[in-house]
Amino acid sequence: MEFGPIWRALLKNKGGAILIALQIAVTMAIMVNSISIMQERATNMQRPSGMDEANTLTFASISFASDADNRATYINDLEMLRNTPGVINAVGTNSFPLRGGGWSMGLQTEPGEDMGGVGSAIYFGDEHMIETFGVELIDGENFSPEQVVFLDPDNFRWEPYVIVTEALAKTLFPDEEGSVVGKTAYINQNDPVQIIGVIDQLQAPWQGWDEVEHALFSPVKRAEGFARYVVRTEPGMRDELLPQLEEMLASADKTRLIRAAQTFDEVREGAYLGDSAMIKILGFVITLLTIITGLGIVGLASFNVSRRTRQIGIRRALGATKPAIMRYFMLENFMISSVGVVVGGALAIGLNIFMVETFNLTPMSWWVVPAAMIVLWLVGQAAVAGPARRATRIAPSIATRSG
Template sequence: MNEIALIFRALLRNKVGAILISLQIALTLTIMVNAVFMMQERHAQMQRPSGLDEANLFYLSNTIFATDYNQEVALRDDLELLRNTPGVVDAIQINAIPLSGGGWSMGLQTEPGENQSSAGVAVYMVDDHAIHTLGLELLSGENFAETDIQWRESGTTRWPAKTIVTQAMAKELYPDDWQSALGKTVYISQTQPIQIIGIVRALQAPWNGWNGVERSMLVPYQMETSNSRYMIRTEPGRRDELMPIIEKALAQSNKGRIIRGLRTMEETRERSYRGHNAVNKILTTVVFTLTLITGFGIVGLAMFSINRRTKQIGTRRALGASRSQIMGYFLIENLMITTLGVVIGSAGAIGLNIWLVNTFTLSPINPVLVVIGIACIYLVGLLAVLYPARKAANISPAIATRTA
């Protein structure tokens, strides 16, 4: 206890350096904890299952330029060609690609009327092959029948009578019992009734940053459009082999359009989360750099303290202080400085997280992360002070007589 009091008084006499290092430690802890928290949030987002058989899916764009192009007949021929290609499991026309960044959204509500609350939902226009093509898991209900599929002409504002929604969408509409959504009639465009005939486990929306990314619906439409997309599912391991074959077959089958934009779902996921990966790398670099600077700061303060007190240390050694006692002195001194920084930094980390939660609607930080951050800071402080402490312990007792 006397040793701690002695160290404390010594710090008070030279408090500027100690306070600066404590503030540096506090800043590092504040940023470290919240940066790791943000990285965890982004990593969790990137790990969300899309609901698709991503490893075996690719898609392409069918851009029409011919003026005498019969879209309905051409679509039927294209799908027949795709579905009969050896190695292809199934294929569909689809209006949007999950995680691609571009798509169609609407609102669903449980009661009709302009003043009723609605929940946003991503809309995928597909036919009765969609569940099989995308690899979706049907939890309850049934798939579309072939007779449910309608031809959607450009400019149509009417919606079909049936839909299949994701489990997340069912929970949003009926939070007390999502399974009760099956068979219910909900309303799209405020007043148009549409019956939920099936619920799939997952199908992500095109927008990964949307808080309703898990809320999607399938509607039984084939579309009249000059720029449609085909989604193709292949047998396992044959995707890359079949992509150029299918591109060539479609291009040769009809000269009134251009086949372009071949892309796999795995590539689309990577592109979708490229920004998340970049931010995580930046945050990792910031945390590493700050920790390194803090470590060097602790080393510098300790070395400065030792150089100023070389004669005092030599005198203590001459009076019988052991090397371990000298090392212990500087370890305890560092522990006190670090503890002050940890106290300030913990408050700063929690305060910054509260601001982030309120500003960006993030989830609150896990207290365990703060504890881990504190442990890391203490470890950095210990490792940083070991070399200066060992150097101080090696000062010869004779230095007390040789130093002016």
């Protein structure tokens, strides 16, 4: 093979080669880290919220008249919602996954101050919660209607029953191998709550939270002038029902406003807007970068071909075949790219370590580095192919002309 001569020729004229290698190296550092961030965001976005997202819609009811009978409105609203054809179930709650705002409390397994707790999102609601949210009860029981009470704003206290997510149960009772149903935890430091049921999975309202899988249901109906309704519909009925239900509630009682009417898809879109924008921006950046680097290689190779016209002509005159000329440029580029991706691999890893420490990002997966290497090798080869083919068309007779 021609490795030796090509390598020596490169060393004689290394300025340009080093520049391309450096360019490939920095391109690789950007590419690897962008892909790593895109992958982190995409993974986050793919986590299930736990809700029956495709068939769920939500709106808020805000009452503004000081003398309004909020409880009556609440009861009436839910009855109307649940009785509408196409609606599977509905519930009044304080928040839901991906909403970005909600209530969290610390839970502990022993009562008392300064025990340190496990954080959990609190979802208030009645016995219709499980079906409306579309979660599965995997252990224990649902709330019975007698366990559910209306919240008293003048005397708030924690109801003694909760339904928790499996992840929360595992964090609270890590050593428990059997059922956690019947066990007692303490909320608000001293208030005992008994676990009566366990659901498979449900996210807290803050998708960026470290303990996003910690959530619990508390059997409380909140009707103090602000209610957030979640409605689960039959498949395919959601979009049709949203305006219909909104209109139905708004006209049923004019002392309040219906706001924030949206499907769960819209909730998800809003929650992950930043992440999906980041993916789009980074995707755009690495595409553009690859194009620029590729065009740079094309430009330099073209220059090199025209600079070496005579040299190539002489080689051809001395018997080098067209494929041999082609191979020369391809191999030369392969060597430069190899130096570039090796240096680039080191740069990429260094940059990733720095970013993980500074910005709390997830460390990259190992395969991103070899994948980026292969992509950049291929880009280099593709970029050099055109000029190299032009080189093969140089006639051997060029050698006989004086330059």
